Amino acid sequence: MAVFSVTLAVCVGCSGKSPGDGGTSDGGTSDGGTSDGGTGDGDGCKVQALVQERCVSCHAASPINGAPMSLASLDFLRLQSQKEPSQSVAQRCVERMKSTDNPMPPAGGAPATAAEIAVLSSWIDSGMPACAEGGEEPHSPPNLLPQNELFTCKDAVSDAPTRIRRMNRWQWTRNVGGAVTRGWTGFTFFDNPFDPGAGEAYSTYATDETLDEATIELFLPVLNEAGPPWAGPYTGDNRLERLRLDTTLRCMWDDDRPTAACVQHYLHEFLLHGVLFREPSEGELNRLQQFAATILAAEPPASGGTDIRTHSITRISNAAWMTAGALFRTEGGAPTATGRTQLTDWELGQQLAYAVGNRAPGATPTWVYPDFSAPLDGHLADIAAAAANGTLRNPATAEALFLQNVGGTDPTRFDLIQDYNKNERAARGQYWLGDGATGFFREWLGYSKIPEIFKERPEALSAFDDGDPSGYRSQLSSYSNLMDGYYGDEPTLVQQMEDLVSRVVVEDKDVLKNLLTTRRYYLASTTQPTAAPGATKYTGQIYNVTQSVDTDRWVTMPTTERAGVLTHPAWLGSHGGNFEDDPSIVHRGKWVRENLLCGYIPPLSSVRVMAKVGPHAPNKSARARLDDATGKAECQGCHSLMNPLGYPFETYNHAGYLRVHDHAADGSLGPPNGSSTLSGLPDPALNGPVRDAVEFSEKLAQSPWVKRCFIRQAFRYYMGRDENLTDACTLAKMEQAYDSSEGSFRKMVGALIKSDTWTSRRIPGEGE
Template sequence: MTLLVAYVRKMNRVLLVSLLVLSGCEGLVTTGPVPPGAEDGGTSACTPEQADLERQAGTYLQATCAHAGCHFPAGPRSPNLAAANLNALSTSGHVAPGHADRSPLILRMTTSDPLRAMPPTQAPAAGQPYVNADQVELVRRWIDQGAKTGCIEAPPPPPTDVNAIAQNTLFTCTQPVNLEPRYRRLGSPEWIHVFGGAQLDPAMAANPLSDSRGPYTTFSRDQSLDVTSLQLYLDVLANSRNFSAGPLINDWSAWYRDQRTGMVSYPCITDPQVAVTGIGQACRDQFIDALLARVLSRTPTPDEQTAMRGFLDQKLTAEGSPGDRQKTLRLVYEATFVLPGVLFQFEGATGGAVTADEYAQLLASALSTHTASNFITGYAPRPELAWLVGFRAAQDAGTLDTSGLRAQAARVFALENGFIGGEWPVTPPARPDLQSDWGNTEFLPSFFEHDPLRARRGRYWLAPRIAAFFREYFDYAKVGSIAKDVPAATSAFDLHDPTLHGPRNNIATWASASWRVFAGDDPTITQYEPYYDAQLDDTIARMVVTAERDNRDVFRALFTGTTFRTAASVGGDFIAGRPTGCDVDLCARSVVPNGANCCVDQQQQCVPHSIAADGGVVGMCATPTWEALWLGASFPYAGTAPMTDLHTAPVGADVVRDILSDPLHEQRWMTLPATERSGVLTHPAWLAAHGANAENGPSAVVRGYWIREHLFCESVAGLDLVQLRAQLGGDPTTSARSRLDATFGPAAAELRCSNGACHALMNPLGMPFEIYNHAGFVRAIDHGAPPNGTSTIPNWPGRGEVVVNDALELSRAIGDDPHARRCFLRHVFRYFVGRHETAADACVLADMETAFAGGSLSAALEALYAHDAMLMRAER
């Protein structure tokens, strides 16, 4: 613990009493007399005041200016204002030592010109400067005192912004550098699966291992445990004794107790009738060896064996009665999970080459959220881990040298082998890759039959870890929890103008209520149709798998694909006996249900069902609960919603077979018009996840931000350092485009926000998406005008100014863009390696790019995992 201990002498503060007179030409300073004390450029001894000023000015400049995307080390904005770099600043020409009045830095901090004021702040009251007077005075005094540096030990530089590294540098291999030895901390799902729990169990999900300090969950891999997370970890271990994980297959003792047959292994110790004194040494050794092999997914070290064996002896000795045997074994089981070898998976632990055991874990982590140990005797492995059978056989045969490991990687990442993805056949099992825990559905029909939702998913699949990458990269999993006012607003489904029918109309209410799907609120909801995020999961899987299979470019497919997985629309006769045929419009107008046009049952309301051939809306009566929720999942498209999937008995194993044999299953794949959708960025899940709450809110900013960071790998200054009101101005009754122009356009008052570090980077990239509303619906009209997606993008990396007509054109342009392609690969690296790339990784990235030249993501991943840098480790 350190406190700021330096005394600050009482200062005489001089208030800024008037604006400075700006010089006519604000260039860099090159000449001028230097006051005494500043002649030597800061190399003479410092006075205490100068040291103090250096510390304070450095603190201020670093905190306020040296930030990702702005005045950062190696950042795109000049000058570099990091505190660790004040010496460079003082000789950069932006500072005239001894002459604050002539220093461009001070001039920018005191100007009343909104285009030039730094740092960007909102408009102050009349007569007030843009920057706090105290802060200006601080920097002014530092400069006037000679802009001295070297008086104090320079603070450590702030973290380097990965996006500040020139992209060409990252893909130019000059000097191969191996990755470092690594202790890869287990992620939450891996840990839960190793332990034997279920991810849906809140007690297990409370573990601290999902904490990640980076942009992806995999960035948690370089973390450890502190005292609080350790406490939480131990509490979760202890609490897990008291939960039911669902099917017995997920019980912690399943590794030695076969739930299907009742057979119990290692009866010499597991049988409570065997007295402690009767448990022989060989039995104890065997039990511990098997336990460690199961948990570690590798050969245990002698040290680990000795330690756990000692713990077992200790607990058996303390056992009160034979009835406590299960408790004893349970304690021993829990104790293994504090071993560093369990919490961390090693990569190059012995220095040099990665071992076969380590590589098995590494490849498993590339494909699965399970570890390489998730085998239970008698059960088949998970589909994305089925390669482990051959791997272990080769390992046992001693053929896994470095070339042998590369051959395994080639085998794993070859699509035709069915480990990284593919297409499941029509007959059951349906989407076994989605099954969370152990086992094969053939053995657990009781488990499967409660999940007909999976039967309604598309048959294309990607290995869970690869699917998770796309979820995190495109960041759409949050779509179900984002509130949307009137999701259908401005679309063909926005049938009721609130001003005509009152401030609250039923469709708006239902549409808003329908937006949020909380799994668990009503289990019947999630059992019928997958929601937007799952629909996009399936859509991406199809894009990737078909592109790989057909030797097409995966990257281009992601931004041009038009075949989307949709949900079936609700049927009025979904549950037998419900009346149908109400008039949506008349029912909304009529306060009293009149039977003919509205619903007899006053618990029901008339909701949109589907679009008739004449374009009219067919209504049905439904309770505004789960039906409305289901509705929300089927209406974002301008075209007719797919046919209804009717089952009057939504329980039982028969429903699964019915669904899978239902030809309507394939009708959920809809190829949408190329004038309506093109790729992931035009999918409702992405659009809504990166959309505002209101139809005319700043969706363009949010979408443009994502594209700038994730497809151009350029950082936008974080909002956490910006003291702005940041509210969209303009007339709130007008379109988003109009409001954005009013707020950020040439005539706007908040011009500082439009500067090159902020909205100029985002808004032009987001405007093309104004052909959709905030919820991803295609706009039919936009506040009295045709939807307008035109945009001039002034700062497209490598291309300069680019003009597009709409999001469709933008998306296709991205699919063909080499800079975006490289940025995508960088994110692939970040996610699968679990850290930011550095210049030292250039050879790996270059090889990934070469492999990706033909458009195969699997080839790029193989290039990563089979790379020399991955197989041989050395400390950097």
């Protein structure tokens, strides 16, 4: 029997059948209300106490006495009301508390008092914050904000404060000239411990502001990779052309006893171009020079040889990389008389460089015979130069640099030289995006997870399921090669999705619409010779493609089978389960609700019941098993937000293959069912019947509501934080830029980069 956790609390709004006794556990009070007097100041703890005292005797995790919903935590009050989709459950509760015709508590119980209503109303007006006590962390989920207000500019200025941001794994790897794949170019992404925070929407969020002892211990062994290349042009794993051409640096490794001036000049260039990627402060330079002097003075006589100097420079490098300036970047800026701070030129440069390339301005090039991955001045050197000369403060210059570096076309795929060999690069599409831009789509769509998810019989119920149980069958071999690309040089399934996304973004017209509706997919070639032909021969089957795929690799899908990224096997498999009849419906529907509709669903931490899907059965499809498990009234409050949005994707199995069979009630195999009737969606045009995921994707692509949610997701990724109502003017400008440029993603993000939200911050208050 498969077991999975699902959100079960009923969230249909404070309406429906009344409890049989009409009251609460103690009947309430006539004069007041809550245990703390109900002052109505927006405190989540007071709301929690109010609900506990007046509601949960019936509206428990599993409601009793006829109560139609759970109010077991604040998350359920934050949900969209199913009776009134334009309201939250909490807003609906306030209406019921005020009502004389349909009151809450119902007739027979003590009416809600003015103080109780004030407590709940103030909490709603404050953004429905959490209670910091009793296990809830203070938060205000951004999807609870009214989307229309977020795009209504009232001349507010963003109140986001200054921040300190820690390097993440990708950034540190790129900065020292490493690869993001495990393999052939030396130091890789997997060799440092700087994982981004797992609890945030995007890796760009500034949540990890400290380094604990365990992380430092994991970091120390990999530091030696960064130091030796700076001990001379031909030391270490990476040849640095700067050290070969700049003769002023040679004294550091050629001279037995380098002078103080030599050491200072070398360390300045080392910090600027190898560690900080900005001008070092006087204190940073002086402290490192003092340490370097101590290390050099402890060296044995000159007969010790060059290995000793390499060791010394490596120790100096290790010390530099252990400083706060190396592992963290600030957005503190220079305070102004207005109570705000303008980011400095170098802070603007680093912010832009990480946005487009997920690396620092001037990040270390990699030597990959016979080429360097970037010129002498490093990656994104144009952004570094603009930061150094102050021109980056000009909004037009900043936008132009973003547009120049965010993506383009290149049949040689030189952008991948750090990661893949020539043959692998030659098999990729001609469109490319910078690491930062690719990162947004990778994290928003979540399609890169599929290699990590075990799929039992990935071809199950497709036209290619012949019942063969062998672990050596060709279908499984080809599927496995789509996951890891072990045989041959063809792109993996994730890379195929990224080539599709890159083409849509680089073409840059109606980007969201084309992402959701394109039929032009990039596939692995099946005609290239390989030592393991069975591993590449059937890679088209996951797309339902049986003809040979030539070296052009672009294939147009049938209009009835695929439409855009939501019907791409990489997305479907990443949001699918392990077995063909797993609750993939829930995973896919939840993603659509949260990431395309910007809706809210309580987290699993709010669930009080462990749901069990019934046993596998020949006459029960995934849809039937899920409906049996979640059809109860206490489940539907939340599952009604997910299941209908996931039903259209049931025409594809857990791995993304097109189903040609499904389970029928009589035990035979019948056709798959992807139909769904949608209701209560924030965009009324989305309501009504849909045939399948293709039609659903086409409807989503036309929705202004979905477009705004897409803009919000981009804002979150590029700003590294949740939006709030003070960001409305910036979000409105992003929408205007998108609409006026016929759907240009680059112009949309360019509008963000030109805004005050990008260039300035609020000075935090005392203790904040």
